[in-house]
Amino acid sequence: xxxxxxxxxxxxxxxxxxxxxxxxxxxxxxxxxxxxxxxxxxxxxxxxxxxxxxxxxxxxxxxxxxxxxxxxxxxxxxxxxxxxxxxxxxxxxxxxxxxxxxxxxxxxxxxxxxxxxxxxxxxxxxxxxxxxxxxxxxxxxxxxxxxxxxxxxxxxxxxxxxxxxxxxxxxxxxxxxxxxxxxxxxxxxxxxxxxxxxxxxxxxxxxxxxxxxxxxxxxxxxxxxxxxxxxxxxxxxxxxxxxxxxxxxxxxxxxxxxxxxxxxxxxxxxxxxxxxxxxxxxxxxxxxxxxxxxxxxxxxxxxxxxxxxxxxxxxxxxxxxxxxxxxxxxxxxxxxxxxxxxxxxxxxxxxxxxxxxxxxxxxxxxxxxxxxxxxxxxxxxxxxxxxxxxxxxxxxxxxxxxxxxxxxxxxxxxxxxxxxxxxxxxxxxxxxxxxxxxxxxxxxxxxxxxx
Amino acid sequence: xxxxxxxxxxxxxxxxxxxxxxxxxxxxxxxxxxxxxxxxxxxxxxxxxxxxxxxxxxxxxxxxxxxxxxxxxxxxxxxxxxxxxxxxxxxxxxxxxxxxxxxxxxxxxxxxxxxxxxxxxxxxxxxxxxxxxxxxxxxxxxxxxxxxxxxxxxxxxxxxxxxxxxxxxxxxxxxxxxxxxxxxxxxxxxxxxxxxxxxxxxxxxxxxxxxxxxxxxxxxxxxxxxxxxxxxxxxx
Numbered sequence: 063x064x065x066x067x068x069x070x071x072x073x074x075x076x077x078x079x080x081x082x083x084x085x086x087x088x089x090x091x092x093x094x095x096x097x098x099x100x101x102x103x104x105x106x107x108x109x110x111x112x113x114x115x116x117x118x119x120x121x122x123x124x125x126x127x128x129x130x131x132x133x134x135x136x137x138x139x140x141x142x143x144x145x146x147x148x149x150x151x152x153x154x155x156x157x158x159x160x161x162x163x164x165x166x167x168x169x170x171x172x173x174x175x176x177x178x179x180x181x182x183x184x185x186x187x188x189x190x191x192x193x194x195x196x197x198x199x200x201x202x203x204x205x206x207x208x209x210x211x212x213x214x215x216x217x218x219x220x221x222x223x224x225x226x227x228x229x230x231x232x233x234x235x236x237x238x239x240x241x242x243x244x245x246x247x248x249x250x251x252x253x254x255x256x257x258x259x260x261x262x263x264x265x266x267x268x269x270x271x272x273x274x275x276x277x278x279x280x281x282x283x284x285x286x287x288x289x290x291x292x293x294x295x296x297x298x299x300x301x302x303x304x305x306x307x308x309x310x311x312x313x314x315x316x317x318x319x320x321x322x323x324x325x326x327x328x329x330x331x332x333x334x335x336x337x338x339x340x341x342x343x344x345x346x347x348x349x350x351x352x353x354x355x356x357x358x359x360x361x362x363x364x365x366x367x368x369x370x371x372x373x374x375x376x377x378x379x380x381x382x383x384x385x386x387x388x389x390x391x392x393x394x395x396x397x398x399x400x401x402x403x404x405x406x407x408x409x410x411x412x413x414x415x416x417x418x419x420x421x422x423x424x425x426x427x428x429x430x431x432x433x434x435x436x437x438x439x440x441x442x443x444x445x446x447x448x449x450x451x452x453x454x455x456x457x458x459x460x461x462x463x464x465x466x467x468x469x470x471x472x473x474x475x476x477x478x479x480x481x482x483x484x485x486x487x488x489x490x491x492x493x494x495x496x497x498x499x500x501x502x503x504x505x506x507x508x509x510x511x512x513x
Numbered sequence: 514x515x516x517x518x519x520x521x522x523x524x525x526x527x528x529x530x531x532x533x534x535x536x537x538x539x540x541x542x543x544x545x546x547x548x549x550x551x552x553x554x555x556x557x558x559x560x561x562x563x564x565x566x567x568x569x570x571x572x573x574x575x576x577x578x579x580x581x582x583x584x585x586x587x588x589x590x591x592x593x594x595x596x597x598x599x600x601x602x603x604x605x606x607x608x609x610x611x612x613x614x615x616x617x618x619x620x621x622x623x624x625x626x627x628x629x630x631x632x633x634x635x636x637x638x639x640x641x642x643x644x645x646x647x648x649x650x651x652x653x654x655x656x657x658x659x660x661x662x663x664x665x666x667x668x669x670x671x672x673x674x675x676x677x678x679x680x681x682x683x684x685x686x687x688x689x690x691x692x693x694x695x696x697x698x699x700x701x702x703x704x705x706x707x708x709x710x711x712x713x714x715x716x717x718x719x720x721x722x723x724x725x726x727x728x729x730x731x732x733x734x735x736x737x738x739x740x741x742x743x744x745x746x747x748x749x
C-alpha cells in the first residue's frame with residue numbers, strides 16, 4: 063500500500079470523527095502555540111535588550127565596584143561611586159591598557175534647545191572622549207575633558223523641533239535652578255547603545271564629560287546662587303563656609319564627599335585589541351592598580367569587590383537570565399505538549415478498540431501488519447502535524463499581537479517554527495506507535511467476531 | 514476464471530487443530546479433504562463441530578497444529594504470517610454472515626479495498642470495482658454507503674469484494690444467516706451463477722436447505738468428517 067493511500071484512508075477516518083479529532087488536536091495546538099508565543103516574545107525581548115553590539119565594543123572592559131552579593135547581576139548592579147578622574151588617567155597609562163575613562167550618570171531633568179525643552183529624567187551620560195571613535199560620528203567629533211561640551215545621538219536630536227547641528231548650544235537642566243550650557247561637538251551616526259553600561263538598544267542619549275560638574279564655569283554658576291537657593295539645594299549642609307562650597311556642590315553633582323574630587327560609579331578600560339590575551343592583561347593590570355593603595359578607588363572600596371567584565375560577558379550574563387526564563391516557560395509549554403500527545407495516544411487507543419472489526423476486515427482482505435501500522439501512525443501523525451501547523455499559526459499570531467501590545471520587536475522564529483512541525487510529527491509518531499502496534503497485532507479471527 | 518476443472522483448489526491432509534486452554538480441546542482431528550477447482554462444497558454440522566475452525570484454516574486466518582493445508586498448490590501451513598496474509602488477499606475471497614463491510618467506505622470503495630493492499634492503482638481499482646458490482650447487480654449503487662443498502666445488497670457488495678481479486682476459492686461463512694428467506698434465496702442464486710461461471714466455492718452453513726445448493730455436503734461432527742454427501746442434482 064502506498065503512502066498516499068494511507069493518507070486518504072486515515073484522513074477519512076479523522077473526518078469521520080470531527081469533534082473527537084478536533085478536541086484531540088486542540089491539545090497539541092495549545093501546546094505548540096504556547097511554545098511559539100513564548101519563544102517569539104522571548105526572542106523579541108532579547109533583541110530589544112541587546113540590540114547590536116558594535117565591534118569596537120568588544121575590546122572594552124567595564125569596571126565597577128559593588129558589594130560581593132551584587133556580583134553576577136548585570137552591569138552596574140550595586141555600583142558605588144569610587145573612581146576618580148585620576149584613577150582613569152593612571153589606568154590609561156598602564157602598559158596593557160590602550161585607554162581608560164570614567165563613566166558616570168550625570169543627574170539631569172531637562173534639555174533645552176532653541177526654546178524647546180524636553181524632559182530627561184534619566185539624566186546624561188558622563189564619560190571621557192575616548193568613549194567615542196572617529197567613525198561613530200555622523201558630524202563633528204568627541205568633546206574634550208574639562209569643558210562644557212556634549213555629544214548627542216540622532217534620537218536625542220530628533221526630540222527637538224529644530225535641527226540641531228554641531229556648534230549649537232544646549233541648556234541642560236541639572237537641578238532646580240542649576241543649568242549648564244553645553245556646546246554640541248558631535249552628532250553620532252546612530253542611536254544604538256555605545257557600551258554595555260548604557261543599557262542595550264537604541265534610545266535618545268546625551269553624553270557629557272564626566273567632570274562636567276567639576277569645571278569652573280559650572281561652579282561659578284553654583285557660587286552665584288543665593289544662600290537661600292544653595293541651602294535648599296544642599297539641604298542641611300553647612301553653606302556658611304563658602305570655601306567649602308565648591309567641594310560641596312561638586313560632591314552633590316558628582317557623588318563625592320565635600321572637599322574631594324568627584325567620584326564616578328564606573329570606568330571603561332580599552333584593551334589594545336579584542337584578543338583574549340590582551341583583554342586578560344588589561345583586566346589584571348587594571349585590577350592590580352585599583353586594589354593597590356596607590357589608587358583613589360582603593361580607599362573607598364572597603365567591603366566592595368571590583369567587577370571587570372567585557373561586553374560579551376555582560377551580554378551573556380543577561381542572556382543567561384533571559385534564557386533561563388525562556389527555558390522555564392518553554393518547559394511549562396512543553397508539559398502541555400506532552401499532555402497533548404497523551405491525548406492523541408489515548409484517542410488512538412480508543413480508536414483502535416473501536417475499529418477492531420474494521421482491522422479484522424482489512425486483514426481478511428489482505429492488509430499486512432505494516433499496512434495497519436502505517437494507517438494508524440499516519441492518522442496520529444496527521445493529528446500531530448495538523449495540531450503543529452494550527453498551533454504555530456496561532457502562536458505566531460498571539461506572539462505578534464502581544465509583541466505589538468507591549469512594544470517589543472516581533473521576530474519570526476524560523477527555527478522554532480520548523481521545530482514545531484517536527485515536534486508535531488514526532489508527537490504523532492510516538493503517540494500513535496503503541497496503539498498502531500496494538501492494532502497491527504490484532505488477530506483477524508477475534509477481530510471479525512468483535513461486536 | 515478457473516482453468517483446470519477438477520484439479521484441487523484446496524486440499525487438507527490430516528489436519529488437526531488443538532486449542533490449549535487448560536484442557537486441550539481438539540477442534541479438528543485428522544481431517545482430510547479435497548476441494549476440486551470449480552466445485553461447490555458445503556460444510557454442515559452442529560455448533561462446536563469444527564466448522565469455523567475449518568473455515569479459518571482454509572481461509573489462512575489460522576494455522577493447524579498438525580497436518581497441512583494446500584491452496585492452489587501451495588502449502589500454507591509453513592509460510593510466514595506475511596505470506597499467509599498475501600495469499601488471503603489474492604487467493605481467497607471471504608463472504609461473511611455479518612457482511613463485514615467498512616462502514617465509512619462506499620460500495621465501490623469497499624469492493625476496491627482488497628486491491629488497495631495489493632497496490633493496484635486507483636483508476637484501475639475504481640474500474641474493476643464498478644465491474645464487480647455490476648456483475649452482482651449493483652451497478653447503480655456504486656457510491657452508496659453500507660447503511661444506505663439493504664441486507665441483500667450489502668451481501669452482494671461483500672460478494673463483489675470477495676471476487677474482485679479473482680480468487681482461487683470463494684469462502685462463505687453462513688452467507689444467508691442474516692438475511693430473510695427470500696433474500697437468502699436470491700443470494701444463493703447468485704452463488705449458483707458464480708459456480709456455473711467456474712468459481713470454486715466452499716460454504717459453511719447449518720441450514721440444510723442452503724447446503725443443498727451445493728454439489729456435495731461435508732458433514733462435520735466433533736472435529737471429524739462424519740460423511741460426505743454427494744448431491745445428484747445441484748441446488749433446488
